[in-house]
Amino acid sequence: MNLLDMILQMAEGSKVTLEIFFVTLILALPLGMLASLARLSSCRPLSFLMEFYIWLMRGTPLMLQLLFVYFALPMIGIMLPDLAAALLAFTLNYAAYFAEIFRSGIQAVPKGQYEAAKTLGMSYTQTMRRIILPQVIRIVLPPISNETINLVKDTSLIYILAMNDLLRVARTIVQRDFDMMPFLVAAVFYLLMTFVLTWGFKRLEVRYGRYAK
Amino acid sequence: MKRGEVLAIIGPSGSGKSTLLRCLNKLETIDSGTILVEGKALVRTGADGKAEYVDSEAEKEALSHMGMVFQQFNLFPHMTVIENLIEAPVQVQGLKKADILPYARELLQKVGLSDREDYYPSQLSGGQQQRVAIARALCMKPDIMLFDEPTSALDPELTGEVLKTMRELAAEHMTMVVVTHEMAFAREAASHVIFMADGNIVEENNPGEFFGNPQEERTKAFLKNML
Numbered sequence: 001m002n003l004l005d006m007i008l009q010m011a012e013g014s015k016v017t018l019e020i021f022f023v024t025l026i027l028a029l030p031l032g033m034l035a036s037l038a039r040l041s042s043c044r045p046l047s048f049l050m051e052f053y054i055w056l057m058r059g060t061p062l063m064l065q066l067l068f069v070y071f072a073l074p075m076i077g078i079m080l081p082d083l084a085a086a087l088l089a090f091t092l093n094y095a096a097y098f099a100e101i102f103r104s105g106i107q108a109v110p111k112g113q114y115e116a117a118k119t120l121g122m123s124y125t126q127t128m129r130r131i132i133l134p135q136v137i138r139i140v141l142p143p144i145s146n147e148t149i150n151l152v153k154d155t156s157l158i159y160i161l162a163m164n165d166l167l168r169v170a171r172t173i174v175q176r177d178f179d180m181m182p183f184l185v186a187a188v189f190y191l192l193m194t195f196v197l198t199w200g201f202k203r204l205e206v207r208y209g210r211y212a213k
Numbered sequence: 214m215k216r217g218e219v220l221a222i223i224g225p226s227g228s229g230k231s232t233l234l235r236c237l238n239k240l241e242t243i244d245s246g247t248i249l250v251e252g253k254a255l256v257r258t259g260a261d262g263k264a265e266y267v268d269s270e271a272e273k274e275a276l277s278h279m280g281m282v283f284q285q286f287n288l289f290p291h292m293t294v295i296e297n298l299i300e301a302p303v304q305v306q307g308l309k310k311a312d313i314l315p316y317a318r319e320l321l322q323k324v325g326l327s328d329r330e331d332y333y334p335s336q337l338s339g340g341q342q343q344r345v346a347i348a349r350a351l352c353m354k355p356d357i358m359l360f361d362e363p364t365s366a367l368d369p370e371l372t373g374e375v376l377k378t379m380r381e382l383a384a385e386h387m388t389m390v391v392v393t394h395e396m397a398f399a400r401e402a403a404s405h406v407i408f409m410a411d412g413n414i415v416e417e418n419n420p421g422e423f424f425g426n427p428q429e430e431r432t433k434a435f436l437k438n439m440l
Contacts, residue, residue, distance in 0.1 A: 112283055112287035113289065115283065116283065116288075116289070119238055119359075121276065121277055121306075122305055135290065208291075211292075
């Protein structure tokens with residue numbers, strides 16, 4: 001198999017990888033933000049529920065969660081298409097991690113910021129939207145960047161669901177041709193993706209960090 | 214307190230000065246007692262002995278009369294100086310930027326920071342930050358200004374510029390409640406002094422009498438240490 005064909009096939013596999021990556025990110029970030037607010041809520045049952053959810057998601061392997069959604073849910077009558085099943089597991093898992101990152105970010109904003117906003121007459125919503133969250137974004141960018149890069153690599157776990165993502169395509173070619181080259185090409189693909197992310201987050205950090213000394 | 218009065222609250226650390234001040238604008242809630250702002254209740258205690266706060270509309274109204282300046286400035290770090298000033302007028306009072314900007318600039322000029330309006334708080338000295346914080350509170354046009362140890366986080370040489378701004382405010386007959394360790398300020402700028410110890414108001418007088426002829430032993434001991 002020539003290199004060009006190999007790259008084209010693996011580009012095809014990258015589509016699945018990128019689809020999982022982007023959809024998970026787009027769903028898990030707002031979900032994680034809401035979960036962190038619920039986790040910090042003064043409503044005890046809500047806060048406890050979120051703590052349980054986060055414990056469950058962080059306390060078990062993502063691989064197990066994927067298998068559960070894919071194999072166990074159908075046994076109780078919930079059948080999801082392959083892609084939807086994978087997205088459900090990824091989103092729930094990453095939302096839990098993001099929730100904890102956002103929580104630490106929110107808690108890192110000094111109490112005085114809330115007090116200043118309050119004495120100026122700002123409502124809870126105004127305070128969160130205008131004062132707290134912009135500061136939280138700056139604080140959480142580095143850990144979010146970390147998790148996001150992890151997500152690129154974690155997408156490779158869907159090979160157990162028989163979906164043709166980048167790594168599975170590479171493995172298929174390796175097993176068929178006894179040629180190790182596809183693994184190298186796959187590595188380059190992953191590196192390219194994480195390179196773009198690293199660069200993007202660096203720019204975001206500069207943008208949101210401009211007010212700090 | 215009467216309109217235009219400057220009340221200085223002094224006393225040793227942990228005596229409840231800041232707590233008293235923070236009760237006024239509900240940063241702390243009270244269990245019993247009554248607080249009236251501009252003649253209207255913020256909280257009052259009924260026959261059952263439990264403090265009851267007014268409904269949220271009336272509370273908002275009462276609190277809108279007061280502006281506060283904190284020991285740690287608490288400026289919004291992600292906003293420039295001018296953005297700090299106009300944030301609440303725009304968000305809370307619903308004013309247009311263009312309508313509040315001239316007043317905000319006027320206030321910056323008053324605190325001597327006209328040339329710093331596009332700076333971020335982290336680019337300013339402590340004294341400058343505190344003056345911005347005073348301007349920010351004034352931008353909401355409060356009737357009463359609360360100061361919670363406004364110079365305690367500042368180097369001695371930066372304290373003067375903040376006190377100067379506060380003296381100017383007092384001279385304009387702004388009603389002020391100032392928790393402070395600055396005895397000179399209390400003596401010169403205050404119209405009334407309260408001395409607190411262990412959560413109680415021990416002595417209360419005009420500054421001349423208070424500093425010249427203190428009545429209580431506790432006050433005498435405190436002043437002897439401070440002066």
